[in-house]
Amino acid sequence: MAKEHPSTETIGKVDPVAYDSEEGIDRNFVEALARGLRILQAFHSSEERLSNLEIALRCGLPKSTVTRLTYTLTTLGFLHHIHELGRYRIGLATLTLGRMAHSRLDLMQASEGLLQELADSTRTMISLGIRDDLSVLYIDSHRSQSTAITLNLDIGSRLPLGTTAMGRAHITIMGVAERRIVLDRLRALSEANWPALEHGISRAFLDIAELGCVTSFGDWNKEINAVAVPLKLGNALPPVVINAAAPTRTVSAETFISEVRPRVITAARIIENRYKRNWLQA
Structure with a gap:
């Protein structure tokens, strides 16, 4: 059923x-x-x-x-x-402002070394992203050194909020009032595409509940698979999501679920623990 x-x-x-x-x-x-x-x-x-x-x-x-x-x-x-x-x-x-903001993010210290290891072990591109209005903005990114990842994305790249795994993950952790406003704005941008967009966003909540991550297998780009996990870092930083992405020809949806997903979730929990420990020691 x-x-x-x-x-x-x-x-x-x-x-x-x-x-x-x-x-x-x-x-x-x-x-x-x-x-x-x-x-x-x-x-x-x-x-x-x-x-x-x-x-x-x-x-x-x-x-x-x-x-x-x-x-x-x-x-x-x-x-x-x-x-x-x-x-x-x-x-x-x-x-200069960008470099100052990047260097002062305690999150970078908490994720140091881990993101590159994760990219290499999963043969994917691993990124951290924050929400920027109706987009998500990459603030850190690491590519697998063992596999040629041809995704034309890097720090500073912006992706749509409603169709990407990272964007939908951000939607799942919004407050109810904020989410309602964002969904209304997304719908107003494209009434014709809204039913498919709404279906994907609704599925994101099921993904989080059942898989512990949000998936996007060809939704944003038919040649790209991705999973994303929100990081629970408290209120000292804007909401951050960790994302793994790869071309469909390199890493299948099945491999993302069985192999990549658990490693990304584990990495997310490690980053959270490191960040909280560093915050308490500061």
Whole structure:
């Protein structure tokens, strides 16, 4: 008999989160700052070079607004303007902030050495990711040294929230109110694709309950299999998920379940214990 998947309406049913005013406007939210940060997020790597028009299209902002913001970000060193090309790339100030944040994550110390060992033993790409709005962002990544992993993903890569194992794992650990808002936004983005998306998200809750991980076998990309496990690190860090991924031709779904899954779960528990121990000793 086919398993019945819980509806996301049941999973996330709650009154919408109240805003600071009756009009639904958060008066503590600084729109100009948010737009500037969205421009920095438009760059998918530190080497990418974008024009004001390309940035405007990625951010959904008027080109005139983008022109003023890129000028300001360049003046502060967060962007670098390549005059002969009329394009921008990420500036040293942004890269410095990234390095500082990365080096100060106690999580990196807790996972040191373990992620590479896990990648080699499972012949997969092992990554840590946090949620970034309706995407997930890779903050660490290790490839198997014994097998050629051709996935074009690395630190700073962003993946969709609703179709990837890592993204769905993040959805399973959200608070009920937050999850309801996120699901509504995902549905609004694509009503036509929502039934399949909802089915996959619902299945993620069954996966967690029955397998201890979330799976995505060809859901995001038909040539990629993956499993993901949320890390229980407390409230000192944003929610983090550990993910194992590999081409379907290299590691089958069956192998992911029987061999990769238990090793990723074990690694997750080791990282949690190391992190908590380091936190208590700090």
